[in-house]
């Protein structure tokens with residue numbers, strides 16, 4: 001497998017702010033890659049340099065075998081960059097909007113319309129931008145990024161500000177884009193989004209990448225116990241302590257929590273006592289990975 005993107009020791013400072021402070025990563029062909037980090041981590045700046053929209057201070061960037069800076073016309077037909085909704089042409093309908101973008105690349109109107117269908121905007125195609133909901137505008141901006149059929153798509157916080165249902169609907173669209181064989185690079189400050197979508201994720205904070213890998217592998221790499229909770233009183237506490245062995249057991253009067261690195265036998269013991277009703281199991285997540293890497297709680 002070859003790499004669609006290679007970034008080595010990238011730096012971009014704004015005055016004293018080290019927005020990107022020595023970042024290296026690769027994105028493989030066809031991969032769904034995420035850059036995850038809180039506000040101000042440097043995600044947008046890193047992405048803009050890779051897209052060829054910003055000149056780096058130092059470091060090397062290769063995209064589809066080309067240098068993106070200075071502005072490289074050979075790359076433009078092959079990459080799609082999601083626009084912020086605020087960059088739409090005023091007063092055009094969704095259909096006119098995407099057809100206008102497509103025509104800049106010499107793409108026929110029928111192909112442009114196809115992308116409206118892919119993102120589920122057919123019914124709203126005749127609506128002017130101003131009348132589209134936030135979720136519809138995000139869909140339109142993604143459709144515009146895809147109108148010319150690029151191999152590589154960049155999405156900067158595509159679901160930011162959407163309600164949970166609209167986010168999940170958009171996730172399906174993004175999965176479909178990737179399933180078609182396109183490489184997708186996405187920035188997000190949502191842990192669940194990175195976990196749900198990305199083959200690999202780079203965790204970024206204060207201009208640096210602190211860890212990268214498949215979300216499940218990053219989580220597995222942690223030595224964090226699994227927390228099993230049951231209702232207080234369902235099983236006598238001393239009995240829970242007995243079968244939980246060395247696990248930490250607490251009871252706040254409402255919930256008994258068992259923190260264990262061997263959840264299997266504990267769950268089997270609870271099942272044997274018919275105590276699975278209302279049980280919850282919380283394994284480590286990317287949030288725990290962030291905490292481990294930065295020493296700070298994650299704040300979206």
Ligand SMILES: Nc1ncnc2c1ncn2[C@@H]1O[C@H](COP(=O)(O)OP(=O)(O)OP(=O)(O)O)[C@@H](O)[C@H]1O
Pocket residue numbers: 014017018019037038039040041042043044045046189
């Ligand atoms: N054009 C600019 N001039 C000066 N400072 C900037 C500029 N753009 C970004 N910064 C600063 O660089 C740092 C990184 O910003 P950047 O937008 O890349 O982060 P981000 O992770 O994308 O954050 P967000 O999720 O809020 O967009 C921040 O401290 C930001 O204030």
